[in-house]
Amino acid sequence: MDRQKMAILPVVIAVLVFGFQYCSSPKFKNPETGRVARVGMSEAQEAALGLQSYREVLRTAEVVRSGPEVDMVLRVANRLTAATGEAGRKFEWQVSVVRSPQANAFCLPGGKIVIYTGILPITKTEAGLAAVMGHEMAHATSRHGAQRVLQSQLANTVMMGAQSSLALGDMDPQKRQAVLAAVGAGAKFGVLLPFSRDHESEADEAGLLYMARAGYDPREAVTFWERMSSAGGGQPPEFMSTHPSHGTRIARLQQLLPRAVQEYERNRR
Numbered sequence: 001m002d003r004q005k006m007a008i009l010p011v012v013i014a015v016l017v018f019g020f021q022y023c024s025s026p027k028f029k030n031p032e033t034g035r036v037a038r039v040g041m042s043e044a045q046e047a048a049l050g051l052q053s054y055r056e057v058l059r060t061a062e063v064v065r066s067g068p069e070v071d072m073v074l075r076v077a078n079r080l081t082a083a084t085g086e087a088g089r090k091f092e093w094q095v096s097v098v099r100s101p102q103a104n105a106f107c108l109p110g111g112k113i114v115i116y117t118g119i120l121p122i123t124k125t126e127a128g129l130a131a132v133m134g135h136e137m138a139h140a141t142s143r144h145g146a147q148r149v150l151q152s153q154l155a156n157t158v159m160m161g162a163q164s165s166l167a168l169g170d171m172d173p174q175k176r177q178a179v180l181a182a183v184g185a186g187a188k189f190g191v192l193l194p195f196s197r198d199h200e201s202e203a204d205e206a207g208l209l210y211m212a213r214a215g216y217d218p219r220e221a222v223t224f225w226e227r228m229s230s231a232g233g234g235q236p237p238e239f240m241s242t243h244p245s246h247g248t249r250i251a252r253l254q255q256l257l258p259r260a261v262q263e264y265e266r267n268r269r
Helices: 003-026 045-058 068-083 118-123 126-141 144-168 173-213 218-229 246-268
Strands: 027-029 036-038 093-100 107-108 111-116
Touching: 003 126, 027 068, 027 118, 036 144, 045 093, 045 111, 045 144, 068 093, 068 126, 068 173, 107 126, 111 118, 111 126, 118 126, 126 144, 126 173, 144 173, 173 218, 173 246, 218 246
Parallel strands: 093 111
Antiparallel strands: 027 036, 107 111
């Protein structure tokens, strides 16, 4: 077999492995959005990973154990967890407040929530906090972590095939590096980051429904993001970011509001 044909072989193998990885991965249908996606790990694996990460975060953090901030966070969390329905039924929800100036919050797979005190001046109200927490909890119930695992596995398969093919070819080493860099950039900006932005939009949609069912006005989500935008802090260009720009997010939330407001009004009765 000549060198050129040998160089094609790794690409063929990579395509076959890619197809096997994708087709053999289980499907998950989001009960709130109806979106179907493939995942790269089981719910039990997700929960174990989330618990491990949660413990690591708390081990090095200043955890706030009591006080009005904690009371508010727990109150909102209790109302939201009940609103996640079937998607969150198997979760062992836990929430911790961490003393930090960071305006941040997250929910790890399996339902482990961390709220940084730095975001509370921006959320301002319980409804504002519910907008943030509902969004983060929706990442977990939508199994975005497991979806990202599969996407990374598929991207690595493509990169390994490209590297092996170029190594067997006659290309100049500098050109080879340039091609690999282009392949890596294409995977990142063309696949991984847009997928992550899709996850953000899906979490926005499900999160609005969670806060509406929990009795919080979903219109407060738009107000929160307007405050977040006014709070400053530069954002990279949207195509280079895992998150949509504040303006894009606000416009998307406004489109989603009619359904969420109906849910809110129904749950107020």
